[in-house]
């Protein structure tokens with residue numbers, strides 16, 4: 001068991017955490033990142049909407065980010081934080097490797113877990129027709145037939161977005177829970193609304209070919225967009241005295257400060273849009289401000 005004193009501890013080795021680490025470590029404060037890079041959202045992603053990089057595998061961008069963070073001086077611990085507490089002016093983090101980190105500032109870059117449909121075929125066809133992000137993957141379905149599953153505005157907006165690229169778009173909803181003007185907008189598009197139904201099984205061969213609904217209908221589609229929202233990881237935040245919203249998302253101000261002084265948050269865990277560019281931008285702000293807090297105290301410069 002190690003006991004490691006650090007200035008800034010970043011929990012999460014995704015783009016938000018690694019970008020925070022790059023900015024903190026370059027300010028010459030002792031910086032550690034605790035998290036498993038292979039567990040982040042980007043692992044199965046193919047990115048083509050990130051500034052300056054036309055197309056890159058998510059795994060590759062994380063690999064490069066890890067190298068950059070190490071090169072900047074951050075130490076990476078591929079471990080999970082199981083417990084966090086505030087002890088006086090410091091934060092104590094305990095990991096599944098029985099290691100203890102004592103930090104002056106903490107950045108929570110924990111990501112989110114997308115809500116699953118829990119239908120047969122969902123896991124099997126993930127990345128082979130099943131997607132959880134229309135904004136990310138719509139372009140892979142140009143001229144193809146797709147279904148969007150969900151009841152709220154996220155599903156409605158994704159449906160409208162997909163009508164710009166896909167040949168046929170079905171919105172499968174048990175019961176739409178959106179404002180009437182938004183519903184009017186959806187039905188004004190070419191999308192077909194399939195109400196009072198829910199996917200029972202996603203079928204396919206190499207990729208998705210159709211979905212079977214619980215009322216017996218079958219939709220021939222090449223893609224299924226599951227837009228049911230997401231949950232953040234509430235426990236660590238609550239242990240530190242932060243109250244996340246009912247979806248587990250953490251509120252931050254423009255400096256990425258949470259309600260607990262010394263604790264910052266960045267990336268998907270702070271809310272939508274769940275996109276790489278936002279995670280990286282927030283990581284930069286959180287890492288810079290966490291380092292400034294250590295260097296200059298509460299009177300940190302802008």
Ligand SMILES: Cc1cc2nc3c(=O)[nH]c(=O)nc-3n(C[C@H](O)[C@H](O)[C@H](O)COP(=O)(O)OP(=O)(O)OC[C@H]3O[C@@H](n4cnc5c(N)ncnc54)[C@H](O)[C@@H]3O)c2cc1C
Nearest residue numbers: 012013014016035039040041081111136267268274275276
């Ligand atoms: C399939 C898919 C495709 C996507 N495509 C795109 C796209 O094309 N374009 C785009 O911009 N975005 C895309 N995204 C979204 C993008 O991946 C996320 O917005 C981005 O990864 C968020 O970064 P993050 O650092 O906040 O979270 P994540 O990347 O999820 O990283 C979170 C990190 O926190 C760690 N962690 C969590 N809990 C703990 C703990 N207790 N202890 C230690 N570590 C912990 C995790 O292991 C992980 O390392 C896609 C997402 C998915 C799932």
